[in-house]
Amino acid sequence: MDIEIPHNLGASEAKRRIDAGLPKLEQHIPGGGTVDATWTSETMLDMTITAMGQNVPVHLVVEEALVRGTVSVPMMLKMMSGPISDFMKSSAQKMLDKPT
Numbered sequence: 001m002d003i004e005i006p007h008n009l010g011a012s013e014a015k016r017r018i019d020a021g022l023p024k025l026e027q028h029i030p031g032g033g034t035v036d037a038t039w040t041s042e043t044m045l046d047m048t049i050t051a052m053g054q055n056v057p058v059h060l061v062v063e064e065a066l067v068r069g070t071v072s073v074p075m076m077l078k079m080m081s082g083p084i085s086d087f088m089k090s091s092a093q094k095m096l097d098k099p100t
Contacts, residue, residue, distance in 0.1 A: 003069040003089050007096045011043060014096055015062045018045065021095030025049075028091060058088060067092055 007014050025035045033051035040046050047058040060069040071088050 001071050001073060003071060003092075005067040005069075005089060005092045005096065006065060007067065008065060009096060011062050011064050014067060015039075015043065018060070018062065018067070018092065018095045021091075022047075025091055028087075030087070060092070067096070 009017065019039070022035065022037050026033060029035075029049065029051050031052055033049060035047055035049050037045060037047040043062045045058075045060040045062070047060070049056040049058060054074050056074065057072040058069060060067055069088065069092070
């Protein structure tokens with residue numbers, strides 16, 4: 001499932017805010033979970049969010065005015081794909097909105 005989060009920060013500031021917010025992300029996973037995140041380039045972030053015994057791969061690309069992402073929801077969590085997508089969008093938006 002694809003997500004897009006518009007911003008007006010520029011790519012480097014958006015990346016900085018996302019990076020600063022990543023350590024807090026685990027605290028907001030419903031039911032608890034873990035986040036493993038790696039910047040694979042200056043603008044690409046690969047994450048694996050583990051929740052309810054399932055891995056949810058996330059790929060984000062930070063652009064000048066938009067963060068584009070792909071969330072790969074496993075079959076066992078398909079029924080929750082809407083809430084998972086909403087969680088990812090709202091989490092990314094909060095990271096972008098908060099200056100740190």
